[in-house]
Amino acid sequence: MADEVKLYEDGRSPYVSRVKLALHLKGVKYESVVEDLSNKSADLLKYNPVYKKVPVLVHNGNPISESLVIIEYIDNVWKGVPILPCDPYEKADARFWAKFIADTCNPAIYEVHRSYGNEQAVLEANEKLQILENKLRVSGQKFFGGDNINLVDIAAVYIAYWPEIVEEAKGIKFFTRDKFPKVSEWADNFLNCQVVQETLPPRAQLLAYFKKRHEARNKA
């Protein structure tokens, strides 16, 4: 039986882009089901009753939620380019950094944007990003994964692409190139990969979305 792979997505979430990137790296063919998050489908609610969120990957009828859990599943099931290292210690190290980015860096950047650059939020986000900056400086490598992108790079897709667009929409400037030159260089290298470009929402579409949200907030 051929694999049936469906991805429930929304066309603009960095969590969805993480999963798409893993699927494209593995060369997995999938059907994209775009959800209207203001009117979620019965399927989405059935497949992810706990969080009721995208992304959900449904593989031969079996649903999986949570982007990093889905990526580990994809890496387990489909051969080809490995997404996690094979060595147990390197694997643990990649999981540590993916979790650090997901649980600590991304929320710190969201908070800068949500608060329109609140001083304390900026201090905290700077501190977290400086840790990534130092990591890239010490390793001297092109990607967090070394010569090739791995779980950590995929986890960091938000940092590479979203902040600059959100900041343009909101008219703020937090994430500057001179503050984090190594992270900026990494983002350039990452966004230059064809597989990354294939899996990102179009810039104009994201910008229009965040501008609309910004305008709605200003009217409220």
Place this chain on the structure above:
Amino acid sequence: MADEVKLYEDGRSPYVSRVKLALHLKGVKYESVVEDLSNKSADLLKYNPVYKKVPVLVHNGNPISESLVIIEYIDNVWKGVPILPCDPYEKADARFWAKFIADTCNPAIYEVHRSYGNEQAVLEANEKLQILENKLRVSGQKFFGGDNINLVDIAAVYIAYWPEIVEEAKGIKFFTRDKFPKVSEWADNFLNCQVVQETLPPRAQLLAYFKKRHEARNKA
């Protein structure tokens, strides 16, 4: 070369108990290094520079932080009783639930305790715990892992043991047996396992610690 395994711990953290439980399940011999968290050792700061927290497992000189990352490492490296299922879908499912407990249930219960039973916090914690209650009711199994404890049970060690002690120390009652009968039954089964008993901090010691914190807060 024999394995050198050191666990940096504090003698009372549920995150440490998770890791000890995984080590005991696998029969791994380790040296316990008890940290004074008000005066952290140079080793702890060197081994976990990002979070500066216990637990840290150091295996043949290589440090690993974050309890769930450490448990996956232990399961990868040492054979014997499996902690995660082998089947990729069951593995993803276990990771999903361990993450739900770690990221959603535990913080909801902490908030009830921190706020001394704030109404909104209680509502939210009830909602999260009801999801676990339903999961145990539907599965009809003894443990989240089935007949034996697995990653999900280990992730939930806090729920089995800590809340009742914290509530005794603070003189509040949130976590009642009649509200969550299946979760309570699971906790009894879990706490009856010898391997779990071996790895928990003594009740009297935890109670004294939380009473002291409660009294310090009341004086402040």
